[in-house]
Amino acid sequence: xxxxxxxxxxxxxxxxxxxxxxxxxxxxxxxxxxxxxxxxxxxxxxxxxxxxxxxxxxxxxxxxxxxxxxxxxxxxxxxxxxxxxxxxxxxxxxxxxxxxxxxxxxxxxxxxxxxxxxxxxxxxxxxxxxxxxxxxxxxxxxxxxxxxxxxxxxxxxxxxxxxxxxxxxxxxxxxxxxxxxxxxxxxxxxxxxxxxxxxxxxxxxxxxxxxxxxxxxxxxxxxxxxxxxxxxxxxxxxxxxxxxxxxxxxxxxxxxxxxxxxxxxxxxxxxxxxxxxxxxxxxxxxxxxxxxxxxxxx
Amino acid sequence: xxxxxxxxxxxxxxxxxxxxxxxxxxxxxxxxxxxxxxxxxxxxxxxxxxxxxxxxxxxxxxxxxxxxxxxxxxxxxxxxxxxxxxxxxxxxxxxxxxxxxxxxxxxxxxxxxxxxxxxxxxxxxxxxxxxxxxxxxxxxxxxxxxxxxxxxxxxxxxxxxxxxxxxxxxxxxxxxxxxxxxxxxxxxxxxxxxxxxxxxxxxxxxxxxxxxxxxxxxxxxxxxxxxxxxxxxxxxxxxxxxxxxxxxxxxxxxxxxxxxxxxxxxxxxxxxxxxxxxxxxxxxxxxxxxxxxxxxxx
DNA sequence: CCGCCTTACGAGTTTCGTAAGCATC
DNA sequence: GATGCTTACGAAACTCGTAAGGCGG
Numbered sequence: 176x177x178x179x180x181x182x183x184x185x186x187x188x189x190x191x192x193x194x195x196x197x198x199x200x201x202x203x204x205x206x207x208x209x210x211x212x213x214x215x216x217x218x219x220x221x222x223x224x225x226x227x228x229x230x231x232x233x234x235x236x237x238x239x240x241x242x243x244x245x246x247x248x249x250x251x252x253x254x255x256x257x258x259x260x261x262x263x264x265x266x267x268x269x270x271x272x273x274x275x276x277x278x279x280x281x282x283x284x285x286x287x288x289x290x291x292x293x294x295x296x297x298x299x300x301x302x303x304x305x306x307x308x309x310x311x312x313x314x315x316x317x318x319x320x321x322x323x324x325x326x327x328x329x330x331x332x333x334x335x336x337x338x339x340x341x342x343x344x345x346x347x348x349x350x351x352x353x354x355x356x357x358x359x360x361x362x363x364x365x366x367x368x369x370x371x372x373x374x375x376x377x378x379x380x381x382x383x384x385x386x387x388x389x390x391x392x393x394x395x396x397x398x399x400x401x402x403x404x405x406x407x408x409x410x411x412x413x414x415x416x417x418x419x420x421x422x423x424x425x426x427x428x429x430x431x432x433x434x435x436x437x438x439x440x441x442x443x444x445x446x447x448x449x450x451x452x453x454x455x456x457x458x459x460x461x462x463x464x465x466x467x468x469x470x471x472x473x
Numbered sequence: 474x475x476x477x478x479x480x481x482x483x484x485x486x487x488x489x490x491x492x493x494x495x496x497x498x499x500x501x502x503x504x505x506x507x508x509x510x511x512x513x514x515x516x517x518x519x520x521x522x523x524x525x526x527x528x529x530x531x532x533x534x535x536x537x538x539x540x541x542x543x544x545x546x547x548x549x550x551x552x553x554x555x556x557x558x559x560x561x562x563x564x565x566x567x568x569x570x571x572x573x574x575x576x577x578x579x580x581x582x583x584x585x586x587x588x589x590x591x592x593x594x595x596x597x598x599x600x601x602x603x604x605x606x607x608x609x610x611x612x613x614x615x616x617x618x619x620x621x622x623x624x625x626x627x628x629x630x631x632x633x634x635x636x637x638x639x640x641x642x643x644x645x646x647x648x649x650x651x652x653x654x655x656x657x658x659x660x661x662x663x664x665x666x667x668x669x670x671x672x673x674x675x676x677x678x679x680x681x682x683x684x685x686x687x688x689x690x691x692x693x694x695x696x697x698x699x700x701x702x703x704x705x706x707x708x709x710x711x712x713x714x715x716x717x718x719x720x721x722x723x724x725x726x727x728x729x730x731x732x733x734x735x736x737x738x739x740x741x742x743x744x745x746x747x748x749x750x751x752x753x754x755x756x757x758x759x760x761x762x763x764x765x766x767x768x769x770x771x
Numbered sequence: 772c773c774g775c776c777t778t779a780c781g782a783g784t785t786t787c788g789t790a791a792g793c794a795t796c
Numbered sequence: 797g798a799t800g801c802t803t804a805c806g807a808a809a810c811t812c813g814t815a816a817g818g819c820g821g
Contacts, residue, residue, distance in 0.1 A: 193801060194799090206787050225801060241549070248474065255538070259518045319617055491776060502775080504812050505776095506777060507778095
């Protein structure tokens with residue numbers, strides 16, 4: 176179970192072809208064949224059906240483990256290299272789009288350090304911090320009040336919440352529900368929804384409401400918030416956003432049940448003194464609602 | 474960054490000696506030296522100071538990654554092997570001590586399957602399930618009502634909550650607070666506490682209360698609940714337990730703030746059909762009447 | 772000089788590429 | 797018969813053990 180073999184295994188499984196994987200990885204077809212054979216011999220199991228190439232049952236189990244394993248592996252390597260490169264005078268901050276609230280961006284300044292902000296997908300923030308590709312992360316998500324977000328465990332990270340805010344459902348003008356003052360999530364399960372990386376994922380809605388439904392009517396792949404709002408206004412589907420993301424408060428209806436909020440957390444690695452300093456600075460801006468601390472990762 | 478090299482690296486770091494690590498791992502001193510040299514050459518960095526042997530800064534970062542990495546690695550291997558071994562007719566259940574409530578143990582029976590129950594430390598449950606060492610896990614912990622526990626992420630696992638219960642502070646007889654009906658956690662920060670694997674860890678109390686304090690006065694390494702209760706009764710320190718763990722309800726005072734409960738969750742791997750069946754059975758512990766056992770209440 | 776890590780060197784093993792084999796579409 | 801995985805085989809690289817070499821206490 177060498178990481179090397181694991182990498183060719185996932186590549187073969189992904190491409191469904193030994194020769195294509197060989198081309199992608201810079202090996203010969205033969206080498207890939209031998210590597211898969213070595214992996215199968217090591218485990219004493221067939222991992223792939225040949226012709227057509229598809230994972231066996233055991234292979235599928237291995238695939239499920241291999242992704243996170245290789246991710247952590249790369250993160251560890253990158254982090255160690257970064258640690259040895261010495262303290263950088265540039266601190267890059269990886270943030271999911273909705274994590275950059277006005278209060279947060281205002282606090283993003285540190286004495287004697289040049290700060291670079293980079294917007295990435297919500298799922299990537301922890302990963303970039305763990306690998307040292309970013310020194311600090313800002314993630315948003317939804318959770319019960321003063322509860323930590325559930326972040327993917329890609330390495331030893333620290334973090335805490337810095338802001339919590341009401342969530343509102345964005346409705347097109349004239350929508351039957353737009354007169355209401357508060358809505359239960361379960362009442363919206365039958366409606367059609369927008370799926371966009373910037374907004375709350377539909378899967379999370381199902382999870383929170385505890386029911387199926389929330390059918391996706393429209394997908395938007397970019398992370399421009401105004402586009403999401405325009406789509407919602409045009410009636411392409413409902414979406415759930417933090418209240419401050421809406422230019423016009425009347426366009427949305429607050430969620431009353433289940434009791435959930437939009438939450439922003441900072442994440443930083445153990446090795447980053449500079450990152451910890453900036454994180455501590457971020458702890459203050461929302462002194463009105465002090466969210467609890469958390470310790471994601473292991 | 475071969476897992477093999479990583480393992481010798483952590484062993485050397487732990488023992489502080491190349492020769493001792495060689496003896497433990499069954500290599501010669503020379504082989505260990507070469508393996509460390511290979512790892513250092515691969516990363517292009519010194520990882521250990523010699524004479525005395527201690528991790529460098531980069532080495533410490535690597536150590537922090539190496540543990541979880543090797544854990545996942547072993548879990549993945551074990552899980553794949555177990556998946557291929559076919560459906561076992563024995564299902565072993567790993568449970569933390571306080572997860573085995575009467576209602577749960579009553580439901581632990583499955584048609585045509587021999588169930589083995591094994592009590593392990595709270596932190597080990599997810600690990601044993603991910604590695605296939607147990608087919609099903611029962612973990613307890615404390616959380617906000619109807620909120621999931623934060624389990625260490627050691628592999629692809631499913632799970633859900635099956636029970637929640639009030640938490641009470643166990644006080645010795647005649648304690649000044651024992652007249653009270655409800656207590657805020659922050660009020661107890663100045664008190665002395667028991668640290669025991671079976672009870673709620675003191676670190677978690679600090680985290681929940683958001684303040685320091687909760688000084689540990691006494692540590693108990695075993696997992697016998699009655700011993701914990703005896704220690705608490707003897708005034709060695711306070712402890713937080715689910716209400717049902719106390720034989721005498723008057724010995725404890727319920728917690729009123731922050732709003733937290735004792736929660737039990739089942740955890741099972743994706744591959745275990747039998748485990749999923751038993752888990753489903755645990756979802757409604759009240760309605761199940763397992764065969765071969767006497768009626769509840771005895 | 773003694774303990775402990777490093778280096779030199781050789782035997783056994785592994786790994787990859789070239790090239791030939793072979794099964795399926 | 798073409799495509800694509802497997803096997804055979806040899807060269808290069810790797811890995812470990814024995815043994816000799818440094819270096820600090």
